[in-house]
Amino acid sequence: MNISSLSEICKTPGISGFEKPIRDLIINKIEGLVDSFEIDNIGNLVAVKKGTSGNDRKVMVAAHMDEIGYIVKHIDDSGFLRFQTIGGFDPKTLTAQRVTVHGKKGEILGVMASKPVHLMSPEERQKAIKTEDFVIDTGLPKEEVEKYVEIGDPITREGDLKQIGECVNAKSIDNRVSVYILIETLKALQSREIPYDFYATFTVQEEVGVRGARVAAQHVNPDFGISLDTTVAFDLPNTQPHEQVSALGKGPAIKIMDAMAICDTRMVGYLKTTAKGASIEWQPEILSAGGTDTTGLQLMSKYGAIAGAISIPTRHLHQVIEMANTKDIDDCVKLLTEAIANIDNHDWNP
Incomplete structure (x- = not known):
């Protein structure tokens, strides 16, 4: 794995609706790997690598580049920031979390502040915490905060990538690991012929309702579509096997369904066959x-x-x-590379 590249991709800011910094980084990384690219009106980056068969079929792979985060919605008289979440959060994970506010004059650090446990009543200690219970503390008075921050500025989580055992550990693995995989697949395909035009698409605003992919798919009008994204690995102690969804170290997960899509059985079968043919361990995902x-x-x-x-x-x-597990990530690159290169060798009849 190219750990430094994944680290850079994870660290670069780009919450839903504010994807320009991560999009600019991706453009820098794919230059020379594709025949052309464009940015559509909503902000999707659509890169094209031409196929060699002369067939007009199109293959589209989407990896969303946005990350969950926050947006400034109020600055109080003491300089504390109130915020709106962008994407899904479990409020209990916010406690004492460091964040970066991307303001009009650069970045400033802050920390999620809430009522100390020492001052909570017994009733308060039993209550579920809410996002409204937090403010962001930048350590600055209001007059200083307002020199750097205004309503509507994006806020990202703060945390560098670390290697822990066989895994990588960082903020925004969802879904920057897929951005990394799609870029690495483009590199791997440089030495391969591909039959159909390949649209490597880095989408926006997935975390707030799959908005970018809807626009990009209308524009590209693909015959084949493969989404790259993370999935739950609830392979922790005291969990039941049926709760796990997937497990680290057991290979790429081939999606069968989620709450928004039932995958085409032809694509599920093709990905399974491709994985087996390339001796890639895989696991089913529901x-x-x-x-x-x-x-x-x-x-x-x-x-x-x-x-x-x-x-x-x-x-x-x-x-x-x-x-995420490093071998799983490498095997996702291998599986996607083989799937793109051999997609014309499969029977796609209903």
Whole structure:
């Protein structure tokens, strides 16, 4: 794995609706790997690598580049920031979390502040914490805060990538690991012929309703669609096997369904066959809640796309730090590379 590249991708800011910094980084990394690219009106980055068969079929792979985060909605008289969450958060994970406010004059650090346990009543200690219970403390008075921050500025979680055992651990593994995988796949395909035009698409605003993929799919109108995203790895002690969804170290997860999409059985079968042919260990994924760009690819092309997904098992999703296995990540690159290169060798009849 290129750990330094993944680290840079995870660290670069880009919450939903504010993706320009991460998009600029991706453009820098894919230059020379694709025949062309464009940015659509909503902000999706659509890169094209031309196929060699002369067939007009299109393959679209989507990896959303946005991350969950916050936005400044109020500065109080003492300089504390109130915020709106962007994307799904478990409020208990916010406690004492460091954040970066991306203001009009650069970045300033802050920390999520809430009532100390020492001052809580017994009743308060039993109550579930809410996001409204937190403010962001920058350590600055209001007059200084307002020199740097204004309403509407984006806020990201703070945390560098670390290697822990066989895993990488960072903020925004969801879904920057898929951005990394798609870039590495483009590199791997430099030495391969591909049959159909390949649209490597880095989408926006997935975390707030799969918005970018819907727009991009209408524009590209793909015949085949593959979403790249993380999935739950609840492989912790005292969990039941049926609760796990996926597990770290057991290979890429091939999505069967989630709450927003039932994957085309042809694509599921193709990805399974491709994994087996390349001796890649894989695991099936059924996710009972949540969704991915799969639904946008499947539904929004003119005639619908034969769509599925490759998912990266990830622990601690939508928490302060997320974790994925390095071999799983490498195997996702291998699986996607083989799937793109050999997609014309499969029987796609209904």
